[in-house]
Amino acid sequence: MSEKVLMKGNEALAEAAIMAGCRHYFGYPITPQTEIAAYMAKRMPKIGGVFLQAESEIAAINMVIGGASTGRRVMTSSSSPGISLKSEGLSYLAGCDLPALVVNVQRGGPGLGGIQPSQSDYFHATRGAGHGDFHMIVLAPSSVQEMVNLTFKGFDLAEKYRMTCMILSDGTMGQMMEPVTLDMGEIQKYDKSWALTGTKGERKPRIINSLFLQPDELEKFNFARYERYKKIEENESIYEEYRMEDAEVCIVAFGVASRVSKNAIDKAREQGIKVGMIRPVTLWPFPKKRFEEAADKVRAFVSVELSMGQMIEDIELATRCRRPVLLCNRTGGMIPTVENVLEKIAEADKIGGTR
Amino acid sequence: MVSNSLKYKRITVFAGHYGSGKTNIAINYALMLRKQEKHVAIADLDIVNPYFRTKDCSEMLAEQGIRLISSEFAGSNVDLPSLPADVYSVLDSRDTYAVLDVGGDDRGALALGRYIPSIISENNYDMFFVINKFRPLTKNVQLTLEVMREIEAAAGAGFNAIVNNSNLGAETTCEDVLSSLEYARAVSEASGLPIAFTAVREDICRKLNISNAVPVRLYVEQSWQKEEKDG
Numbered sequence: 001m002s003e004k005v006l007m008k009g010n011e012a013l014a015e016a017a018i019m020a021g022c023r024h025y026f027g028y029p030i031t032p033q034t035e036i037a038a039y040m041a042k043r044m045p046k047i048g049g050v051f052l053q054a055e056s057e058i059a060a061i062n063m064v065i066g067g068a069s070t071g072r073r074v075m076t077s078s079s080s081p082g083i084s085l086k087s088e089g090l091s092y093l094a095g096c097d098l099p100a101l102v103v104n105v106q107r108g109g110p111g112l113g114g115i116q117p118s119q120s121d122y123f124h125a126t127r128g129a130g131h132g133d134f135h136m137i138v139l140a141p142s143s144v145q146e147m148v149n150l151t152f153k154g155f156d157l158a159e160k161y162r163m164t165c166m167i168l169s170d171g172t173m174g175q176m177m178e179p180v181t182l183d184m185g186e187i188q189k190y191d192k193s194w195a196l197t198g199t200k201g202e203r204k205p206r207i208i209n210s211l212f213l214q215p216d217e218l219e220k221f222n223f224a225r226y227e228r229y230k231k232i233e234e235n236e237s238i239y240e241e242y243r244m245e246d247a248e249v250c251i252v253a254f255g256v257a258s259r260v261s262k263n264a265i266d267k268a269r270e271q272g273i274k275v276g277m278i279r280p281v282t283l284w285p286f287p288k289k290r291f292e293e294a295a296d297k298v299r300a301f302v303s304v305e306l307s308m309g310q311m312i313e314d315i316e317l318a319t320r321c322r323r324p325v326l327l328c329n330r331t332g333g334m335i336p337t338v339e340n341v342l343e344k345i346a347e348a349d350k351i352g353g354t355r
Numbered sequence: 356m357v358s359n360s361l362k363y364k365r366i367t368v369f370a371g372h373y374g375s376g377k378t379n380i381a382i383n384y385a386l387m388l389r390k391q392e393k394h395v396a397i398a399d400l401d402i403v404n405p406y407f408r409t410k411d412c413s414e415m416l417a418e419q420g421i422r423l424i425s426s427e428f429a430g431s432n433v434d435l436p437s438l439p440a441d442v443y444s445v446l447d448s449r450d451t452y453a454v455l456d457v458g459g460d461d462r463g464a465l466a467l468g469r470y471i472p473s474i475i476s477e478n479n480y481d482m483f484f485v486i487n488k489f490r491p492l493t494k495n496v497q498l499t500l501e502v503m504r505e506i507e508a509a510a511g512a513g514f515n516a517i518v519n520n521s522n523l524g525a526e527t528t529c530e531d532v533l534s535s536l537e538y539a540r541a542v543s544e545a546s547g548l549p550i551a552f553t554a555v556r557e558d559i560c561r562k563l564n565i566s567n568a569v570p571v572r573l574y575v576e577q578s579w580q581k582e583e584k585d586g
Contacts, residue, residue: 004489004523004526005489005490005491005494005523006374006487006522006523006524007490007491008373011374011491032405032406042492108432113432114431115405115432116406116432171405171406172406175404175405175406175407176406176407176577176580177374177524179489179523179524179526182491259579262583263579263582263583333432335579337579338578338579338582
């Protein structure tokens, strides 16, 4: 069955979560992600699930910790300022090795910022989601269909590696409407022998905890967790390429920026400029290997972002700064135009360098 | 280009499930009205949707001589569900044809409720229920009627016709449109409301022969979406 329906990004994501087996949603409204909560409020009671509007974002993420401890598929969603509030909980989820799906439909910042789209929580998602040594798997959808597919995948990866998976979306992806197919396939089953399901007096209690009084014990857990992260970096990075076969300039963009960039690439190609795009779908793990290879072939990179330049650092790190990386950016809720990107492509094309 | 069966009332209200295409239909309708009438206004009563608003088309509407009444905060960074005071001026000036674009679902229709007494007392209005069978929460007759009743209860008024706007956005095909006719008929029968018109994207409309079709264009979208389609 692959019937197409017309959905708003936020609703599509919510429906995908339900199809992925999520029956516990804890949230708090904030523009531009409110439709996720509204959709869950309408659907969950009809299918025996729980929709709970918490008293705050902090309460919601702590409910997620509780729900995740039982081994159920749980999620919360918010937009930038609300995600900041959840930061403490994200660290605790990591410390407890709990699977959860957290959605950030980004808006302009810092502070209260605005309600128009943004990608300026890249650093937060990939580096500093909370205190302590930890990562989240970060998935960046660039269409309503990907809001669906990556939500399904996000729950899967979260359980597979017992960690938080974040969908790093933006206001445009959340609000725009596109036709989607909701045919997701089967839900994978993973070991849940760690889950708190009640001993019924028949087994020893399990403990989920992030407090370690002995430093050597805490160190052991941190080392083990990073061994797991290494496996994820090796096996789970995803990217999409566009017209890279003979590209001499490489655009790097995700989410709405990649949609604009595709148009710009087609136009630049008409002008004879050999330009392509690598679109990271996983922002953590960042697809480093592909960028290492690309740096052998292209003369320059252009990072197109709705921020003051955050992903650009990952490109420079992955390529060890072997090629110049230009920044094409708008911020505060503004989206780069095709013309903005074309200008930077032309600038990058002028850069020589050995091949 | 208007099917001649359309008889304009002084006030036309478009309401429906959110994402059914109300804003775009309302803009197209206002443009058709303007071909016939001198004073046309379109009022954005959406207190739900933060993006893709009538205001995105303000320049085009101004060029066409259509007065836009919209919250000064629409499309800005202020997330304030406020209604423009000017709505009353349009409802009161009887020489102006007004198109009211109502926010989605019952929550959006609440905003319409405050204007309903004056609209009903003048009694020169159409209240159209916009439907799209490709929206999952209005995919069948039963669900569609549920949404309809919720909106009517919130607005404090009943619809008097249906607008079939079934589409899959840029991917809509002739088959999609044709397949929606039966659905619209079924909704019409179950609700007892006539179908005012079937809104069909103009390139598809040319290929089909649907008796009550009105060709429409997509106005509410971002510039990169337009370029995606053209490219």
